[in-house]
Amino acid sequence: MRLPPGVSSSDFSAALARLEGAVGKDWVLTSDDDMETYRDSYSPFWHEEEDRIPSAAVAPDSVEQVQAVVRILNERKIPLWTISTGKNLAYGGSSPALSGSVMLDLKRMDKILEVSDKNHYALVEPGVSYFDLYRYIQDNKRKVWIDPPDPGWGSPVGNSLERGGGRTPMGDHFASVCGLEVVLANGEVLRTGMGALPGAKTWQQYKYGFGPYIDGIFSQSNFGVITKMGVWLMPEPEAYREGSVAVPKHDDLIPFVDTLSYLMNSKIVRGTMLLESPVLSYRQSQGGSVLDMPGGPSVQEMERIGAEKNLPYWQMLFHFWGPPKVIDAQWEYTKEKFSAIPGAAFRDGRAYRFPVELKDSDDVQRVYLGIPNLLVFALIAGGQGHMDFSPIIPMTGEAVFEVLQVFGAAYAEMGVPPKNQFFALPWTFFPRSFVLLFGLPVTHNIEQNRENRKVFRRLVGVAAEHGWGEYRTHVAFMDVVSNVYSWNGHALRRLHETIKDAVDPNGILSPGKSGIWPQRMRESRA
Numbered sequence: 096m097r098l099p100p101g102v103s104s105s106d107f108s109a110a111l112a113r114l115e116g117a118v119g120k121d122w123v124l125t126s127d128d129d130m131e132t133y134r135d136s137y138s139p140f141w142h143e144e145e146d147r148i149p150s151a152a153v154a155p156d157s158v159e160q161v162q163a164v165v166r167i168l169n170e171r172k173i174p175l176w177t178i179s180t181g182k183n184l185a186y187g188g189s190s191p192a193l194s195g196s197v198m199l200d201l202k203r204m205d206k207i208l209e210v211s212d213k214n215h216y217a218l219v220e221p222g223v224s225y226f227d228l229y230r231y232i233q234d235n236k237r238k239v240w241i242d243p244p245d246p247g248w249g250s251p252v253g254n255s256l257e258r259g260g261g262r263t264p265m266g267d268h269f270a271s272v273c274g275l276e277v278v279l280a281n282g283e284v285l286r287t288g289m290g291a292l293p294g295a296k297t298w299q300q301y302k303y304g305f306g307p308y309i310d311g312i313f314s315q316s317n318f319g320v321i322t323k324m325g326v327w328l329m330p331e332p333e334a335y336r337e338g339s340v341a342v343p344k345h346d347d348l349i350p351f352v353d354t355l356s357y358l359m360n361s362k363i364v365r366g367t368m369l370l371e372s373p374v375l376s377y378r379q380s381q382g383g384s385v386l387d388m389p390g391g392p393s394v395q396e397m398e399r400i401g402a403e404k405n406l407p408y409w410q411m412l413f414h415f416w417g418p419p420k421v422i423d424a425q426w427e428y429t430k431e432k433f434s435a436i437p438g439a440a441f442r443d444g445r446a447y448r449f450p451v452e453l454k455d456s457d458d459v460q461r462v463y464l465g466i467p468n469l470l471v472f473a474l475i476a477g478g479q480g481h482m483d484f485s486p487i488i489p490m491t492g493e494a495v496f497e498v499l500q501v502f503g504a505a506y507a508e509m510g511v512p513p514k515n516q517f518f519a520l521p522w523t524f525f526p527r528s529f530v531l532l533f534g535l536p537v538t539h540n541i542e543q544n545r546e547n548r549k550v551f552r553r554l555v556g557v558a559a560e561h562g563w564g565e566y567r568t569h570v571a572f573m574d575v576v577s578n579v580y581s582w583n584g585h586a587l588r589r590l591h592e593t594i595k596d597a598v599d600p601n602g603i604l605s606p607g608k609s610g611i612w613p614q615r616m617r618e619s620r621a
């Protein structure tokens with residue numbers, strides 16, 4: 096059996112016996128087969144020493160059991176790593192940042208405690224998946240929609256704590272969190288916001304409570320174990336419609352993004368959009384790259400190809416949810432604003448009135464209709480996985496040009512053909528900024544993984560040199576990313592670690608999460 100770092104085998108065996116007493120023998124797992132299920136199936140360390148492998152797993156089914164587990168591990172300074180549904184693929188799956196950690200697996204805590212269609216929220220435990228919540232809402236005919244990420248098997252708790260994103264107007268998931276229940280490293284349990292008031296009537300309706308608002312420090316963090324979370328939902332809309340806007344020229348991107356930003360910040364267009372470039376996609380299909388590689392075709396040449404093949408330079412599909420007369424007016428206004436760009440072209444897309452019966456064969460991205468699914472895996476079938484490099488950049492056309500040029504030059508300098516990496520143009524998951532998603536392949540070949548890890552590290556460095564930072568990262572790169580968030584001599588990380596030392600002095604909760612290490616392990620930082 097693998098041991099947690101710094102823990103003797105007798106101490107570990109004694110702790111396991113006490114864990115069995117707390118949660119039942121069946122829910123303390125130590126076999127190699129069981130540990131396999133907690134490995135990152137998209138690990139960039141296949142067949143290498145650094146692959147993160149836990150020592151054991153424990154699966155409590157109540158907050159009292161979580162408290163007992165944490166107390167037992169705290170007494171012996173045994174590190175643990177918390178997961179809700181453990182589907183954090185592309186960012187580490189279920190695996191811990193520190194090999195030998197005990198997995199605190201909360202899948203058995205799967206109660207949906209409340210769904211309100213008067214104030215549009217849910218209160219859930221960590222093991223509730225998007226599929227579970229969707230089914231509950233359907234079965235109980237509640238007039239609310241969830242906002243699933245692309246893979247529906249994850250959880251509102253795990254995904255929101257990672258500050259993940261979906262596609263509807265509720266797509267910024269942590270922004271929809273309202274009220275947490277948290278178990279601290281010493282086993283104490285607290286409730287945030289209005290939940291601090293005994294008998295609170297508005298825990299899921301009002302976020303801030305009284306005094307400092309602290310929910311944010313439990314996201315992407317290792318300060319506590321979340322055992323309940325309130326999540327705001329969208330009232331079931333009457334209708335949905337789509338419409339696309341395309342513009343012909345390279346430089347049209349600047350007024351295009353300015354208009355997008357105005358419409359988004361005015362809440363006339365909502366939800367998550369992807370910037371597309373049919374002409375750059377064509378270049379990619381011919382063996383080129385979406386990125387602006389040195390020595391590649393000029394803008395004039397691409398515009399000529401676009402005109403010849405009737406491919407716009409830029410386009411975006413917009414989504415509207417709400418009463419038909421409201422969303423028709425939003426789409427009309429959207430077209431009016433973009434009409435200021437010469438040559439702008441518009442196309443109506445799909446339209447639905449709810450409730451709607453969809454057929455399997457219907458060509459619609461179900462996530463935009465709040466329906467969880469796993470179809471995204473069909474789109475990326477064939478590979479052995481990927482890890483996401485996901486920097487945040489300004490929401491301006493100028494920034495997009497700079498990004499294409501800077502990363503194009505970086506790939507050229509590294510001598511790596513960018514065509515085996517998927518590169519998406521910016522997404523609008525979060526207001527006022529774009530997110531880029533580069534999928535760097537993961538294979539079972541040690542050399543290729545080493546190469547891809549090198550590429551990843553270089554991309555983080557290049558981004559930081561230009562003032563762009565990741566919104567979230569894979570467990571393998573948490574130190575690398577944390578290292579570049581270094582303003583004023585790492586003042587923010589020093590505060591994070593001051594809090595860590597205060598709330599978790601034995602450093603047992605998820606050591607290394609987001610580059611935050613407890614005092615006794617700080618020298619492990621990469």
Ligand SMILES: Cc1cc2nc3c(=O)[nH]c(=O)nc-3n(C[C@H](O)[C@H](O)[C@H](O)COP(=O)(O)OP(=O)(O)OC[C@H]3O[C@@H](n4cnc5c(N)ncnc54)[C@H](O)[C@@H]3O)c2cc1C
Nearest residue numbers: 179180181182183184244245249250253254259260320321
């Ligand atoms: C093809 C593909 C598409 C994807 N698309 C999206 C997408 O559209 N949007 C998106 O956001 N992500 C996406 N992802 C990434 C990922 O799959 C999802 O974010 C997924 O929901 C995360 O897994 P989970 O919900 O099971 O969280 P978990 O794996 O349970 O948790 C994630 C992390 O949060 C912390 N944590 C979890 N629970 C707790 C707790 N109770 N207390 C304290 N800390 C906790 C832990 O550090 C944990 O490792 C995609 C991945 C792939 C492979």
